[in-house]
Amino acid sequence: MTSGDIPSAYIREKRTPAPSREELRARIPGWGVDLDPADRPSNPKLLHAPDTGAHWDFPERQPEKWPRERSVEHAFVTPVFGTAQPPKGLSGAIRKLAYARFSEGRLAHWMLLVVGDRVDAVANHLASLATSRPDNPITQTGVKAEFTHGGLRSRRGRVDARHHVLDPLVVGGPWVVTAVVAVRALARAGARVRRR
Amino acid sequence: MRAMVYRGPYKIRVEEKDVPAIEHPNDAIIRVTLAAICGSDLHLYHGLMPDTRVGHTFGHEFIGIVHEVGSSVQNLKVGDRVMVPFNIYCGSCWYCSRGLYSNCHNVNANATAVGGIYGYSHTTGGYDGGQAEYVRVPFADVGPAKIPDWMSDDDAVLLTDATSTGYFGAQLGDIAEGDTVVVFGAGPVGLVAAQSSWLMGAGRVIVVDHLDYRLEKARDFAHAETLNFAEYDDVVVELKKQTDYLGADVAIECVGAEADGNLLQHVAGAKLKMQGGSPVALNWAIDGVRKGATISVMGAYGPIPNAVKFGDALNKGLTLRMNQAPVKRQWPRLFEHIRNGYLKPSDMVTHRFPLEEISEAYHVFSAKLDGCIKPLIVPGTA
Numbered sequence: 001m002t003s004g005d006i007p008s009a010y011i012r013e014k015r016t017p018a019p020s021r022e023e024l025r026a027r028i029p030g031w032g033v034d035l036d037p038a039d040r041p042s043n044p045k046l047l048h049a050p051d052t053g054a055h056w057d058f059p060e061r062q063p064e065k066w067p068r069e070r071s072v073e074h075a076f077v078t079p080v081f082g083t084a085q086p087p088k089g090l091s092g093a094i095r096k097l098a099y100a101r102f103s104e105g106r107l108a109h110w111m112l113l114v115v116g117d118r119v120d121a122v123a124n125h126l127a128s129l130a131t132s133r134p135d136n137p138i139t140q141t142g143v144k145a146e147f148t149h150g151g152l153r154s155r156r157g158r159v160d161a162r163h164h165v166l167d168p169l170v171v172g173g174p175w176v177v178t179a180v181v182a183v184r185a186l187a188r189a190g191a192r193v194r195r196r
Numbered sequence: 197m198r199a200m201v202y203r204g205p206y207k208i209r210v211e212e213k214d215v216p217a218i219e220h221p222n223d224a225i226i227r228v229t230l231a232a233i234c235g236s237d238l239h240l241y242h243g244l245m246p247d248t249r250v251g252h253t254f255g256h257e258f259i260g261i262v263h264e265v266g267s268s269v270q271n272l273k274v275g276d277r278v279m280v281p282f283n284i285y286c287g288s289c290w291y292c293s294r295g296l297y298s299n300c301h302n303v304n305a306n307a308t309a310v311g312g313i314y315g316y317s318h319t320t321g322g323y324d325g326g327q328a329e330y331v332r333v334p335f336a337d338v339g340p341a342k343i344p345d346w347m348s349d350d351d352a353v354l355l356t357d358a359t360s361t362g363y364f365g366a367q368l369g370d371i372a373e374g375d376t377v378v379v380f381g382a383g384p385v386g387l388v389a390a391q392s393s394w395l396m397g398a399g400r401v402i403v404v405d406h407l408d409y410r411l412e413k414a415r416d417f418a419h420a421e422t423l424n425f426a427e428y429d430d431v432v433v434e435l436k437k438q439t440d441y442l443g444a445d446v447a448i449e450c451v452g453a454e455a456d457g458n459l460l461q462h463v464a465g466a467k468l469k470m471q472g473g474s475p476v477a478l479n480w481a482i483d484g485v486r487k488g489a490t491i492s493v494m495g496a497y498g499p500i501p502n503a504v505k506f507g508d509a510l511n512k513g514l515t516l517r518m519n520q521a522p523v524k525r526q527w528p529r530l531f532e533h534i535r536n537g538y539l540k541p542s543d544m545v546t547h548r549f550p551l552e553e554i555s556e557a558y559h560v561f562s563a564k565l566d567g568c569i570k571p572l573i574v575p576g577t578a
Contacts, residue, residue, distance in 0.1 A: 007440045007441040007442075008439075008440035008441065008442050009440060009441035009442040009443075009486070010441070014440065014442070015440060016440065017374070017399075018373070018374035018375075018376075018399020018400060019399060024394070024399070027419065028394040028419050029537060029538050030394065030395050030533065030536065030537075030538030030539075031394050031395065031397070032373070032394075032395070032396075032397045033395050033533070033536075033538065034392075034395045034396045034397070034529070035373055035396060035397035037370075039529070040367045040396065040529075041367070041525050041526050041528065041529045042295070042364060042367045042368070042522065042525060042526070043367065045295075046294040046295065046296070047294060047295040047525075048293060048294060048295070049287075049292065049293060049294065049295045049297075049525075052287030052288070052292055052293075052297075052338050053271055053287055053335075053337040053338040054286060054287030054288040054292070054335070054337065054338055055268075055270065055337065056288055057288060058288065058302075059220075059222070059286050059288065059302055059335070060220065060221055060222070060268070062219050062220040063219070068305055069305070069306065069318075070305040070306065071305070071306055071307050071308050073307075073308040074305060074308055077305045078301070078302050078303055078304060078305045079286070079302050080220055080284075080286065080302060080303050080312075080334045080335065081303070081304070081305040081306075081321060081322065082305075082312075082318065082321045082322030082323035082324070083219060083322070084249075084251070084252060084253070084318075084322050084323060084324040085249035085250070085251045085252055085318070085322065091249075095247060095318075098247075099306070104307055104308060104309050104499065107500070107501070110246045110498075110499050110500050111500075113246035113247040113319070114246050114500075116247065117243065117246065117247065117248055117249070120204075120249055120250050121203070121204030121205065121243075121250055122204075124203065124204070124250040124251075125203070125204060128203075135203055135204075135207065136209075137207065139209065139555060140203055140206075140207035140208060140209050140555055141206050141207055141555065141559060142208075142554075142555035142556040142557070142558055142559030142560070143559060144555075144556055144559075145556040145557075145559045145560045145563075145565060146559070146563075146565070148556070149556070149560045149565040149566035149568075150565055150566050151563070151565055154563070154564065154565040154566055154567070155563075155565075158406070158407070158426075158564075159406045159425075159426035159456060159457075160406065160456045160462075160564075162459065163456075163459060163462055163463060163467065164563065166463065166467050167206065170205065170206065170242075170467055171205065171206045171207070
């Protein structure tokens with residue numbers, strides 16, 4: 001390698017300077033219009049916002065219709081909060097425990113919330129079986145789109161296709177495991193009854 | 197009203213729900229006219245975000261018509277056509293007073309580490325989102341803005357997150373004139389980040405992805421060079437070769453929790469949920485830039501720890517900058533750029549689905565079928 005071949009990383013300046021302003025402006029609409037950091041809206045970082053529209057120092061408090069779960073890192077329940085899906089049942093108890101006992105800095109907080117999510121999903125799937133609209137994995141996963149939006153054609157040659165095969169396992173796996181456990185439990189119970 | 201609801205990982209359906217009510221004097225109820233599915237919605241859909249409850253309505257990208265206002269609302273009236281930033285924020289706390297709208301401390305009782313977001317689990321406050329016919333919008337005097345007459349609905353809905361986030365991502369890169377910028381991910385946020393990098397004076401923009409149709413869009417829409425990582429044994433080495441062994445001056449990571457490129461990381465992060473997402477793209481960014489570079493992270497990750505190569509970041513003297521975008525802070529400048537023709541977000545829209553077909557919409561977007569880049573959801577078109 002001659003000195004002229006040594007890559008930029010090993011010498012003082014880049015060997016291939018950027019194209020000129022004129023060249024870039026001709027090729028890219030708007031090139032450089034925000035070159036000056038002062039034109040960039042998030043500069044400086046901690047800008048005292050002019051008028052946000054707020055006409056209060058501290059917002060009026062939203063009525064709390066149930067003891068709202070909150071992070072223990074908060075001094076109190078925030079003045080405004082979401083009221084969607086209040087905690088209920090076993091998943092609700094797990095979620096309330098996660099909020100009451102562990103801060104956001106503790107892995108246990110998040111793992112309990114993940115467990116709560118899975119318990120919530122299973123409980124609701126089972127409960128739906130007793131309704132006029134049970135969960136339907138065919139319509140709810142949208143797999144119909146595989147036939148209407150080129151499922152095979154779209155995946156041809158793609159590097160992520162190899163883990164797409166895992167998706168049915170992630171969706172259906174818990175159901176299969178639950179069914180196997182239930183069948184085994186029933187068989188064991190039946191055998192016990194027969195022995196008596 | 198009709199609304200999309202979550203039924204568990206990979207499962208959603210449309211249900212009848214009550215029209216939301218005013219719960220605070222500064223609330224408004226918006227009738228949604230157009231919504232979008234965001235790449236980050238897929239993290240919820242796949243069960244990656246803790247405290248995503250069955251029955252939750254997703255959707256943080258939406259526009260609509262004001263249907264009802266609370267008693268203290270001064271800036272909006274019934275019938276106004278409005279765009280709503282994905283951030284829910286009060287406009288008056290320590291953070292909002294300093295322009296950090298996405299870090300508002302008065303709207304998310306469930307967590308202090310993130311602000312409020314519509315339809316994005318209870319970890320971001322437990323607010324139902326806009327993939328529905330109606331949605332509750334807190335702090336109506338602060339977040340929403342009337343859509344200018346000249347702006348199309350498609351451009352407006354894309355400004356509520358994707359466009360603002362991509363542009364914000366380029367800003368956090370602190371791009372200097374002539375910089376080489378590498379953008380990981382050619383989804384809507386990455387495409388806008390690439391375009392915005394030019395506006396900030398980049399000398400070269402390289403977009404990395406593995407989907408050819410998206411890379412084609414990056415070339416046409418964002419005038420970028422492209423690199424399909426599936427064609428190389430090691431994309432980091434390729435980036436070094438293409439930058440004369442320096443690495444890029446700036447990286448903008450627009451992929452987040454479900455990155456491909458490493459089967460083990462993807463399965464551990466995105467499928468088994470053993471970490472807060474797959475940090476493949478972030479690790480490539482860390483290793484693919486030059487020493488002393490800046491990395492801007494726009495990809496969304498969950499709160500569970502990730503296997504990020506922090507030692508490399510330290511030893512290379514990198515500056516890592518990241519945040520959820522404070523959307524409304526971007527709007528005045530972005531309105532100018534759209535009006536001047538420098539940005540045209542609506543060109544990224546590839547699909548429109550009626551709300552009643554939202555299960556198919558999620559599947560198409562999640563599996564990246566049919567050349568999907570940005571799907572819109574139209575309520576009331578069953």
